[in-house]
Amino acid sequence: xxxxxxxxxxxxxxxxxxxxKQLRKQKAQEMADEAARAHAAEVARxxxxxxxxxxPPPNPQDPAGDVNVQPQAGAPTIGDYDSADAFFMDxxxxxxxxxxxxxxxxxxxxIALVRQNQFNGLPAEHPLDHIENFxxxx
Numbered sequence: 001x002x003x004x005x006x007x008x009x010x011x012x013x014x015x016x017x018x019x020x021k022q023l024r025k026q027k028a029q030e031m032a033d034e035a036a037r038a039h040a041a042e043v044a045r046x047x048x049x050x051x052x053x054x055x056p057p058p059n060p061q062d063p064a065g066d067v068n069v070q071p072q073a074g075a076p077t078i079g080d081y082d083s084a085d086a087f088f089m090d091x092x093x094x095x096x097x098x099x100x101x102x103x104x105x106x107x108x109x110x111i112a113l114v115r116q117n118q119f120n121g122l123p124a125e126h127p128l129d130h131i132e133n134f135x136x137x138x
Contacts, residue, residue, distance in 0.1 A: 113137050 013019050043053040114137065119130040 110138060 039054070039056055046053045114134065117130070117133055117137070119125060119127065
């Protein structure tokens with residue numbers, strides 16, 4: 001039987017908003033009572049076994065009572081993903097190829113030669129002369 005054919009079975013409630021609010025409160029109270037009963041059973045079981053009882057469940061009607069509650073962040077928006085620092089390496093979809101790898105072997109004789117002619121930073125030494133000598137040696 002459909003609603004169209006049988007409208008006399010429908011009961012209109014004059015204050016449907018208040019009824020909905022009342023039913024929501026009843027459901028929340030029933031859930032809190034069920035959690036309290038489950039906690040009491042767990043405490044009794046823990047006492048029988050000789051271990052510490054678990055902490056009480058948080059009260060959903062009193063969020064101020066729970067000290068460890070962390071504020072929840074909202075869902076990220078599209079603007080959050082489009083920030084300039086989000087993916088700074090991958091912002092450009094075109095990546096040039098990496099340069100070819102050049103492995104140079106530095107021989108011990110060159111290292112010894114550079115050690116003999118070190119730049120000490122004295123006023124009589126000229127940095128450009130030192131760089132020219134280094135270029136010639138290497």
